[in-house]
Amino acid sequence: MKVTILQGSARKKGNTARVLTWVEAELENLGHKVDGIYLHPLNLKGCMGCGKCKEKTDTIGCIQKDDVPGVLEKMIDSQLVIFSSPLYFWGFSAQIKAVIDRTYSLYTNANMPDHASLVDGQRQALIATGAGGYDQNAEGMVDGFGRMQKYHKAINAGTLFINSCTTPDALDESVRQKAVEFARKIVS
Numbered sequence: 001m002k003v004t005i006l007q008g009s010a011r012k013k014g015n016t017a018r019v020l021t022w023v024e025a026e027l028e029n030l031g032h033k034v035d036g037i038y039l040h041p042l043n044l045k046g047c048m049g050c051g052k053c054k055e056k057t058d059t060i061g062c063i064q065k066d067d068v069p070g071v072l073e074k075m076i077d078s079q080l081v082i083f084s085s086p087l088y089f090w091g092f093s094a095q096i097k098a099v100i101d102r103t104y105s106l107y108t109n110a111n112m113p114d115h116a117s118l119v120d121g122q123r124q125a126l127i128a129t130g131a132g133g134y135d136q137n138a139e140g141m142v143d144g145f146g147r148m149q150k151y152h153k154a155i156n157a158g159t160l161f162i163n164s165c166t167t168p169d170a171l172d173e174s175v176r177q178k179a180v181e182f183a184r185k186i187v188s
Contacts, residue, residue: 001187003027004078005036006071008085008096012038015129016086018168019160022179023082023127032187035074042067044098053105057116062105071099072106080123080157080186083145086165087130090140100148110151117153124149125157125186129165138163157186 005024009016020036027034043066053061060072075081083100085092092100107117126145130138138161149156160182162175 001032001079002077003032003034003080003082003187004074005034005082006075006084006096006099007036007038007040008083008093008099010040010093010095011086012040013168014086015162015165015168015171016084016127018171019127019129019162019175019179020082020084022176023183026180026183027187030184030187032080035078037071037074039071039095039099042071042095044068044071044095046098047101047104054108057108058118060105060118062102064102068099068102072102075103075122076106076118078122080125081119082125082127082186084127085141087128087132087138087141087161090137091144092141103148103152107151107153115153117151120153122152122154123157123186124152124154125182126159127162127182128160129162131163131165133163134161158182 007020024034045064045066052063060069062069085096106119109115128141142159
C-alpha cells in the first residue's frame with residue numbers, strides 16, 4: 001500500500017514527529033511504501049474560496065501557485081493518507097490546516113447525487129499530540145477530521161491522540177507501542 005504522511009508540526013523533531021517515526025517504521029516493516037511530507041518549510045497558502053477548482057471535475061484545478069497542488073497530487077496517488085498535527089488551540093496547526101482547506105479542490109457537487117471525489121474510498125487517519133487530555137480539548141479536531149472525510153468520500157482508518165506530551169524524549173515505550181499498534185490497525 002502506498003502511504004503519504006502529512007507532518008503538520010512546526011517542529012521537525014517534536015512530539016508529533018517522534019510518534020510518526022514509530023508509525024512510519026512499523027508501516028515500512030509491514031511492507032508498505034511510505035512518503036513523509038514535512039509541511040512547515042513548504043509554501044502553503046490558504047484557500048481563497050474562489051471556486052475555480054470546482055470548474056474541473058477530473059483534476060485538482062486550484063489556480064494558486066504554491067506547493068499545495070504537489071501535496072494534493074501525492075495524496076491522490078496514495079491508498080492511505082495520515083494527517084498529523086500537534087493540538088493548537090483545540091485544532092490543527094496552521095501548516096496542516098492550509099492543506100486541509102485546500103482539499104476543497106478534491107471534490108465536486110458535495111451532498112448531491114453526483115458528488116465526486118478524487119480520493120473516493122481512500123483510507124485516511126489522524127495522529128495528534130497535545131499537552132492536555134482529550135475531553136474539552138481534542139474532540140473538536142477529531143470531529144472536524146471526520147466531517148472532512150464525508151466530503152472526501154474517504155474511509156476513516158483511525159485516530160490516535162497522544163496526550164500529556166512535554167518533550168519528545170519523555171514519550172516512553174507505552175507511547176511507542178500505541179504508535180506501532182495504530183500503524184497495524186490503519187492498514188488492516
